[in-house]
Amino acid sequence: MLATLENAYGQHFESRLLQEITQVGAYRDLRAGAVLFESGQFVTQIPLLLEGNIKILREYEDGGSLLLHYIEKGDAGSMLMTHCWGTKASEVKAVAELDSRMIMIPKRQAQQWMSQYADWQRFILSNHALRMRQIVGRLEATAFGMLEKNVWEYLREKSRIHQKNTLSLTHDQIARELKSSRVVVSRILKKLEGQQQLSLHRSKIVLNT
DNA sequence: ACATTAATTGTGT
DNA sequence: ACACAATTAATGT
Numbered sequence: 001m002l003a004t005l006e007n008a009y010g011q012h013f014e015s016r017l018l019q020e021i022t023q024v025g026a027y028r029d030l031r032a033g034a035v036l037f038e039s040g041q042f043v044t045q046i047p048l049l050l051e052g053n054i055k056i057l058r059e060y061e062d063g064g065s066l067l068l069h070y071i072e073k074g075d076a077g078s079m080l081m082t083h084c085w086g087t088k089a090s091e092v093k094a095v096a097e098l099d100s101r102m103i104m105i106p107k108r109q110a111q112q113w114m115s116q117y118a119d120w121q122r123f124i125l126s127n128h129a130l131r132m133r134q135i136v137g138r139l140e141a142t143a144f145g146m147l148e149k150n151v152w153e154y155l156r157e158k159s160r161i162h163q164k165n166t167l168s169l170t171h172d173q174i175a176r177e178l179k180s181s182r183v184v185v186s187r188i189l190k191k192l193e194g195q196q197q198l199s200l201h202r203s204k205i206v207l208n209t
Numbered sequence: 210a211c212a213t214t215a216a217t218t219g220t221g222t
Numbered sequence: 223a224c225a226c227a228a229t230t231a232a233t234g235t
Binding site: 203 | 216217218219220
C-alpha cells in the first residue's frame with residue numbers, strides 16, 4: 001500500500017507525510033460509474049487517487065450537469081477541497097469514470113497538515129491553482145463563443161484518460177457534459193473533421209495522432 | 210437477402 | 223433552437 005502511494009504521490013510528499021497518510025487514510029475502491037459524493041452531501045473526506053479517476057460535476061435544476069474537472073493519480077480534489085474547508089453542503093457530485101482506487105483523508109488532517117507540512121500546503125495550493133486556470137479557461141471560451149476549443153480539449157482529455165484515440169461517445173453525450181446542445185457539437189465536430197483532426201463514425205470518434 | 214425500426218448524425222431556416 | 227432529412231446499426235423474417 002505504501003509503495004503504491006509512493007508511486008502516486010512520492011514526488012509531492014516527504015516520507016513522514018506519506019507514512020502518516022497510510023495511518024489515517026482509509027482505502028477505498030470504486031467501480032466505474034459509482035458515486036463517491038452526491039451533490040448536497042457534506043464533504044468530510046478527500047480522496048488521493050492511486051488508480052483511475054474521479055469526475056467532478058456541477059448539477060442543475062434542469063437535470064443537466066457540467067463537467068468541472070477530473071481528479072487523477074497525483075491530484076488533489078480541488079472542488080471537493082473547497083467544500084471540505086467550508087461549512088456548506090457540497091454543490092458538486094463526484095463520480096468514478098473508470099474503476100478507481102484511492103485513499104480517503106479525513107477533513108481534520110487535511111486541514112491540520114496545511115500548517116504542519118510545507119509539502120502538503122504546496123501540493124494543495126498549486127494543484128488548486130492549476131484547476132482554477134483550467135476551469136476559468138473553459139468558461140472564458142464559452143463566454144466568447146469559442147466552443148470549438150472546449151470540444152477539442154474535452155476530446156483530448158478523454159483520449160488521454162482512457163488511453164485511446166478511439167472514443168465511444170455520441171454527440172449528445174458530449175453536449176450534455178459540456179452543457180451545450182447536440183446540434184452545436186455536431187457542427188463543431190464536422191468542422192474538426194474537415195481539418196483532419198479526427199474522423200466521425202456512428203457513436204464513435206477517432207482522433208488523429 | 211431484404212424490410213423494419215430506433216438511434217444517431219447532418220443541415221436549412 | 224427547431225424541425226426534418228439522411229445515415230447507420232441492429233433485429234426480425
